[in-house]
Structure formats: C-alpha cells, structure tokens
Amino acid sequence: MILPILYSFRRCPYAMRARMAIIRAGFAHELREVNLRYRPEHMMEISPKGTVPVLQLVNGTVIEESLEIMQYVLDWQLNANEAEWIKRTDEEFKYHLDRYKYPNRYDNVNSLEHRTLASVFLDGLEQHIPSGNLSDAIFPFVRQFANHDRDWFDQQEWPNVHSWLDSNLSSEEFKKCMLKIG
C-alpha cells in the first residue's frame, strides 16, 4: 500500500510536533528518519530547503512546515490566541533557546542572558498553560529548554509549567512519538 511519507528527525522539536499530531490523528504514513548530514535525495527533490519535517501526500502534495503538517492532519484552524502563542514559540522562544543551548554558534552571545530572556516566555506560559493541539505545538521546545540544565529548570518557580511538561513527557502518545525506528 502506498502511504504518505514523513521525513523526520527524532530529536527535532518541529518534527516532534508533527509526529504528535500524526499520532493524535491516527494518520497512516511511512516514517523516514533522516540523518541531517546526509539528507535523502528524494527529500531534497521534493523539499529543497532541506529541513524536517516534510510530509509528502499520496497525490504528490508536499507540506514542508511543521505547523502546516499539524493543521493538515488534524484539520486544525488556528484561532488568534493559538496563532499568537505559536508565533512567540517559533520566533521569540526558539531564538533565545538556540542561543542558550548553542552560544558558540553565534557571535557575542551570552548563554545565560538568553536563558533569562527565554524565561520571560515561560513566565507567560505559566499563566496560560496550553492544552490540546496548541500544547503539542509548544511542549517539544520547552522540553529542549528544560533538558539543557534540568537542575536549574527544576528550581524555577513554574509549578504549572513543570506539571504540564511532566504530563506531556509521560504520555503514551509522546512515548510513541519517540520510538526508535529502523
């Protein structure tokens, strides 16, 4: 049987949100794990920008943005609040997360300053814990932030964020999302 193809990378937060949506929707597909150093020829043909996730439907349509994959498989129309939180996640939070985690990849970056700036986002999230699809779109990024220095993260006064993240990480769906293939 020919199935839609999902090119993915297990630890990529964008790919995780797409896989979570696919699991929730029960969307039948063929999962292809990608080594980002040696991207498959077919993936580069259908999506030359070279990022994961990429979903190719059976009719040949290619969806190459994680949020669009979520929206397609879940038939999800974002409301204004969801759109705003996703924008903040993908732009503001991700920007500071990358500089917190990988300061050496940038010029003149102080990792801890970016941890503080990323924390502003988490202070906001603490007051507005997301649910449903929105939660799936955000938590893989917060997971990455938390894992970078778990001791520090655990000491922060974000009780709602901590329990929200824990329940996402221990869910059956997330375990399925992180299963190793091949």
Ligand SMILES: N[C@@H](CCC(=O)N[C@@H](CS)C(=O)NCC(=O)O)C(=O)O
């Ligand atoms: N806006 C894209 C971003 C995807 C993205 O940047 N994925 C990373 C992996 S976490 C990637 O493929 N990086 C490879 C590269 O940029 O060369 C989306 O939402 O799907």
